[in-house]
Amino acid sequence: MKSLIDNARSFAVTHVADPQHIKAFRALEAGQSPEVLFISCSDSRVVPALITGARPGELFELRTAGNVVPLYPDDNRPTGEAATIEYAVRVLGVRDIVVCGHSHCGAVGAVVRSDDLSAVPAVRGWLEEAVPRHAPVRSVTEVSPDVAEAVQAHAVAQLETLRSYPCVKERLEEGILGLHAWYYEVHTGAVSVHRPEEGHLSFGPL
Incomplete structure (x- = not known):
């Protein structure tokens, strides 16, 4: 400290x-005029400005456990995540949204390994609501230490959730917003990007 x-x-x-x-x-x-809404995990090893070289005012950030984008609230109950996304898109007019997953992600790893999360009920509830819908079903012995495949699938799935947000859907239809899924290796610093034209879960160098 x-x-x-x-x-x-x-x-x-x-x-x-x-x-x-x-x-x-x-x-x-x-004032501020960021170009990008950068959605990443709360993990301390992930530092968006360091990864991208962004200066103050260039990135609008949303950090959640497991870089989860929760479903848009349909009961008119406000959430911090929905408010951040809506403000970035409708008020700040960001032109791109990046969802950045990372290697060795504890949140996604806990789900694919079926870890016991009874001691952290809030974490368990958050992940049960978001991650299992997308994480590939595999045996524990098949899961790589960096849970790369699961993390990449999860990041791509968050883009689908984003498309359900009214503000995002609106800008996509207008052709003025881009959605991107990135994967960051915390131990090498390498960043790859989802290339949907090459396959549903194809990631390659930026």
Whole structure:
């Protein structure tokens, strides 16, 4: 914690006040105009700005356990996830949405391995509602340590859920929004992208 506090204390001087960056940070007070809504896992090993090289104001982020996009609420009960997606699309006008899964994902891995999640009922409920609909059914012995196949299938499935959101459906029909599924390897830094034209679960280099 100490190193984080030390960096927070010095951030304004070492970064914001730096002559190379001061104009860019000053411009942020006028508002934001991110190009992309980046949906990723809450996992601490996944750092969207580090992976993409994005600067402040370029990425609008939504982070959830297992990079889950929950179903659009049909009972008029607001959710933070739906609000974030709707705001990004309708207010900020992002042109692309990226759902980024990652290797060694604890959430997806727990589902495909059928781990006992009784000690974390909120986690269990969240994953039961979202992941099993999409995770491939395989025996534990067939699941790779990085659960790559399951994570990739899960990321692609989140795009289908996104298409059910009224704001996303609207922009897709207008041809002004793109949806993308990425897969990030936490131990190598490699990023691959879903290539639907090559197969339902085909991923290749960016």
